[in-house]
Amino acid sequence: MSSVGASRSLGRLIDWRIWLFVLLAGFVLVTVIYPIFQVAIRSFLVDGRFDLANYERVLLQPRNYVAVWNSLWVSVIATVLATVIGVVSAFLVQRTDLPAKNLFRLLLILPFAIPPLFAAMGWVQLAGPVGLLSQAWKAAFGTVTVPWNIYSPGGIIFVLAVTNYPLVFITVSGALQRMDPSLEEAARISGVGAGRIMRDITLPLVRPAILGGALLAFVSSIDNFGIPAVLGLRANFYVLTTRIYEALVVPNMPLATAMSMLLVLVAVIAMFGFRAVEGQREQYAVIAGKSVMPNVVRLNRARPWLVAGLALAVIVIVVLPLLALIIASLLRYWGADLTLANTTLAHYTAVLNAPAAQRGIVNSLALATGAATILVVVTALISYLNIKERMRGAGLLDVVGLIPFALPGSVIGVGMILAWSNPPVGPTLYGTIWVLLLAYIMRYMAFGLQATRTTLQQIHGSLEEAALTCGASRLRTIKDVTFPLLRPGMVAGWVLIFISAFNELTVSVLIWTSGSETIGVWIFLMQDSGFTGRASALAVLTLPVILIMFLMAQALARLEERRAQAAGTKS
């Protein structure tokens, strides 16, 4: 069956769809292809000629190998930890008779919405040299030192793990929820116990989801800047993202470019590695589309222990760092005793009166809103041409638009500087806020494409054909049928892009300039220069925005689930 708009006569071939496609292709060319091209080409150029000297310099410096190696091993261990936390919590929430499941689920997903920088800062307040936990430990054991050091690779690994496990939790929960329960029931009828079913049937079946979530956690770890910056710079422990940041502070553009290519290489190798482990992913098609009543394991005597354990973990991982952040924002100076006399609102007034911080708030809100709105509109149009008009070119745009998702943020940052410092045509955007907007658009295009494509795929072609046979023109059909049905997907994509852009740091810290600060950049700079109180105060001020968006995203997901269920019973 062809789509709504099978091409009719030669005269109409050159219609609005062609023009729209040309516009969209231009957009993708400028925002995605051009910066990638710049990074790839410039790393091979020395004074305008092809030369491998940049790579030579990168590879001859032991500091750079070390950064590559550090990025790798830190990310691998953090991913393993995140996967364990994510899988265990997903099983407990989805497949046991745990009480207050919805609350647990909500709290377990929450770190996904909190910027990793905040987590790093929170953990410094908690477990740093004068942190709350450190002080409690010292008081309890009467020692002057603690047996840990948050400014260390171990600290980075720990904070990366507790920041990234929600990616595993979300994918595995989804797979567990959609798995056909008859597969487990068949085992139960064969006389297999519930625990054994988990091990022999359920776990192997959700293996692809576990590996998929782990891959996301790995890429996110490799990509992260905030955590290794806050916890590693002080210990002189560098990973690739912080090395690139340093190379740009100097600034050494060719070096940063060549290192960006190394970072891409690491990410690509990692992805192929996961593919190899994953094997034939399509081996089982057991994850049905609709939600079903899952097989629940009774925890019995272990229940109170597991509940207490999970609650403690959630408090330590999710609640304490935020609490520490709030306390730090209220304390007169860092490390002060927790007394009422030591509390102050001075940091808040200082932050709210600092022009740079004010600009940061306005910029971040404007950038997140702008990027989300532009992307949702553009990607909806690309997905429409791709899915509904079956335009091959639009399918290509979809593929190209997904590439930046696999690119570490530092690479996008370097690409932006190269692309917009002295572009062959057009204005020099580097140094203005527009380069940040372009960076966010590039970085989060995949989110918009994903949301709109999947929603459009679910809109059965006959719904639109019905409008045509009812006398509605193609454009009217889009307005009355396609768009209203696509809207929930667009809203979900908007919220996801907004949260991500609002929390962005890895790219922003490379390309911000005076006047185009973002909240994240400003908080990082304050924290980095020792103004912990002010950094925390601004972080706390952004929390309501983040929480509102997070709750909205959750509510939307619920709504979507219910709609899918209703649709599932119909056709």
Place this chain on the structure above:
Amino acid sequence: MPPAVAVTGLGKRFGSVRAADDVTFTIARQEFFSLLGPSGCGKTTTLRCVAGLESADEGAIRIGEHVVFDAACRIDVPPNRRGIGMVFQSYAVWPHMSVADNIAYPLKVQGVARSVIRERVTEVLAILGMTGLGERRPSQLSGGQQQRVALGRALALNPTVLLLDEPLSNLDAKLREQMRAELKQIQRQAGLPILYVTHDQSEALAMSDRMAVMNEGRIHQLAPPEEVYRRPATRFVLDFIGTVNYLPCRIVGTDGTRVCLDLDGAAVLTIPRPPYIPEGDRALLAVRPEDLVLGRAGGPVEAEVALAATVTLRSFLGASFEFRLAWNGTEVRVVADKGSGIADGDTVALGVREGLLLEPDALSRPDARAS
């Protein structure tokens, strides 16, 4: 007065597959016309070409007085300007609109006044037996009710022709029969011509005034249902509609009213002369299960000559019995009203009331002549 729909020489390719090949038919005013065939036979492609959702490669389509498609003249009117109503297999009721909004939509698009729309929606809801359900959401409706909404939406604008694409295939058996009768009644009431696509032969036989049986993009037979059943044009039609037993035979002799057959030396029987007699003496005798008669072994049978066969499986169907018999190495299926006295393993007498004759190699040729 021109026919409601006239399709001439319609051809449509998908890659190397000929989905429709020289499809020609007309639908008279108030006629219920069906396209019947297995999936992939081209019936849905033909319907979608008439709707304008698909563009044919060859041929022409007229709806009422208007040429809506002509490959030679490069005319292709888009679906929204063909004045048709269509019901989809998946119903395609819009989930974001209420029942009333769904039905009102075609009128709204035409810019009909609001008061008129309200009146017409009430009227259509009454025809559908859904009065008072206008404010419901489609997700609150049963499959049968959604089906009705889809029908109501297609009827709202009094279309020139109503196109139905397997509209009953998603309903359960009981509801399907009920909707069959209702659909026929609504059509009569509205005096609408209908183009109905189905793979369900009983639906097509029960509802159609005329029907076209299609296979591999081509129409094998175009006739009223009874004729299609009694005098199938080709081996494919004979096979597709109902059940058939094929018995190889030799034609011994014919006269004006009868034909005498030798069933491979096992028996000689005489049946009423079928409409087509192949040349040469070898042939295939095709007999429907209800045209075979059973009797006790050695006892009298209605038909002239009785063959001795063994019962391999007796199935009770409620109103009748079905027997599978072994005769001369061939499996033969018989349907009989009575069969209480017969058990598996019994030897019975088998008589042939009437049958059709085909070329001896007809089994491998779907388009072999059957009558």
